[in-house]
Amino acid sequence: MAAGPYNYSYIFKYIIIGDMGVGKSCLLHQFTEKKFMADCPHTIGVEFGTRIIEVSGQKIKLQIWDTAGQERFRAVTRSYYRGAAGALMVYDITRRSTYNHLSSWLTDARNLTNPNTVIFLIGNKSDLEAQRDVTYEEAKQFADENGLMFLECSAKTGDNVEDAFLDTAKKIYQNIQDGSLDLNAAESGVQHKPATPRTTLNTDQQPSDKGCAC
Amino acid sequence: MELLLNDVVDPNDLKKFRVMYEDQSSRGVPSEKAQFEYSMCLVRSRPDVDVKHGIALLEDLFKRTRDTETKRDCLYYLALGNTRIKHYEEALKFTKLFLQIEPQNQQVQHIQKYVKNKMRNEGLAGMAIVGGAAIAVGGLIGLGVSLLKK
Numbered sequence: 330m331a332a333g334p335y336n337y338s339y340i341f342k343y344i345i346i347g348d349m350g351v352g353k354s355c356l357l358h359q360f361t362e363k364k365f366m367a368d369c370p371h372t373i374g375v376e377f378g379t380r381i382i383e384v385s386g387q388k389i390k391l392q393i394w395d396t397a398g399q400e401r402f403r404a405v406t407r408s409y410y411r412g413a414a415g416a417l418m419v420y421d422i423t424r425r426s427t428y429n430h431l432s433s434w435l436t437d438a439r440n441l442t443n444p445n446t447v448i449f450l451i452g453n454k455s456d457l458e459a460q461r462d463v464t465y466e467e468a469k470q471f472a473d474e475n476g477l478m479f480l481e482c483s484a485k486t487g488d489n490v491e492d493a494f495l496d497t498a499k500k501i502y503q504n505i506q507d508g509s510l511d512l513n514a515a516e517s518g519v520q521h522k523p524a525t526p527r528t529t530l531n532t533d534q535q536p537s538d539k540g541c542a543c
Numbered sequence: 544m545e546l547l548l549n550d551v552v553d554p555n556d557l558k559k560f561r562v563m564y565e566d567q568s569s570r571g572v573p574s575e576k577a578q579f580e581y582s583m584c585l586v587r588s589r590p591d592v593d594v595k596h597g598i599a600l601l602e603d604l605f606k607r608t609r610d611t612e613t614k615r616d617c618l619y620y621l622a623l624g625n626t627r628i629k630h631y632e633e634a635l636k637f638t639k640l641f642l643q644i645e646p647q648n649q650q651v652q653h654i655q656k657y658v659k660n661k662m663r664n665e666g667l668a669g670m671a672i673v674g675g676a677a678i679a680v681g682g683l684i685g686l687g688v689s690l691l692k693k
Contacts, residue, residue, distance in 0.1 A: 366649075370647070372650065373616050373620075374583065374616075374620070375547070375550075376650055377544075402583075404556075404580050405552075405556070405583050405587075408552065
C-alpha cells in the first residue's frame with residue numbers, strides 16, 4: 330500500500346511483558362494477524378509487530394515490542410521498556426505463579442518507563458475457564474489498587490484482545506489531549522506525524538525519527 | 544524487520560555486560576550466561592567490529608554449551624548479527640540450520656525472508672550497474688565508430 334508518506338498521525342510504542350508461556354506473542358499475533366498461533370515457540374529476545382488503528386478519527390500506528398518471558402533474556406529485554414507509551418502486562422489465569430510474579434513485573438515497568446506510561450493488565454487464556462486458578466475479582470482488585478487498566482482476554486478465541494490494545498491507545502490519546510503526556514518530553518513513547526502534504530515526492534514509507542510535536 | 548535490525552543497544556547496557564564478562568574472563572572461563580548476555584548486546588551495537596566480536600562469542604558459546612535452548616538462541620543471534628553486517632550468505636546458513644530444527648519459527652522466518660529479499664535486490668542492483676556499464680561502453684564504441692567515419 331503506497332498511500333503516501335504517512336497514513337497515520339501518531340506512533341505509539343508498546344511493550345508486552347510477563348512470565349514465559351502466558352501468551353504474549355499469541356496476543357500480539359491475534360491482534361496483528363487476527364489468527365491464533367498454536368504451538369507458539371518461546372520468543373528469543375524481542376519480536377516486533379505493528380498495526381494501524383483509529384482513535385477519535387486519528388490514525389495511530391502501534392509499534393509493539395513483544396519481549397521474551399524467559400529469565401535469560403530479562404537483562405536485555407529491560408532496555409525496551411524505555412520510551413514505551415503503553416505496557417501490556419500479561420499473566421495466565423490458569424497458572425497462579427504467573428499472577429504472583431506480577432508485582433515484580435510491575436516494579437520493572439514502573440522503574441523503567443515514564444510516569445505517564447499506561448499499564449494495562451491482561452489475564453490471558455480466559456477460554457480455559459475449567460482450569461482457572463486466579464479469579465477475576467482478585468485480579469481486578471490488584472489492578473484497582475495499582476491504578477492499572479484490566480481485562481481478561483483469550484488470544485485463542487480473540488475475546489477482548491482488540492479492546493486491550495485499543496483501550497490502551499485511547500488512554501494514551503486522552504493523556505495527550507489533556508496535556509498530561511508531553512510529546513516534547515524524551516521517551517514519551519509517542520511520535521506525532523503532522524499531516525504531510527501528498528504533493529511530496531518522497532515515497533519512502535519509513536517515517537523519520539523526528540516527529541514534530543506541534 | 545528494519546526496526547528490529549536498526550535497534551541499537553543502550554551504551555550503558557553494553558558497558559555493564561562487557562564489564563561483567565571481562566571480569567569473569569579475567570578469573571577463568573566466563574559463565575555461559577555472562578557470555579550470552581554480552582554477545583546479545585554486541586550484536587545489537589552499531590559498529591561492525593562489535594557485531595563481529597559478538598558473532599565470534601556466540602560461535603564459541605554455541606560450541607561449548609550443552610544446553611539446547613542456548614544453542615537455539617545462539618543460532619538466532621548469529622543469523623541476526625550477520626544480517627546486521629550484511630553478511631547475508633552467513634546469515635542464511637544460520638537461518639537454515641535453525642529452521643531445520645524448528646521449521647515454524649516466525650522470528651527466524653522473518654529474518655530469512657528479509658535476507659533473501661536483500662540478496663535479490665542487491666543482485667538486481669549489481670546487474671543494473673553491469674548493464675549500465677555495458678550501455679556506456681557501447682555508447683563510447685558507437686562514438687568512436689562515428690568519429691572514425693568522419
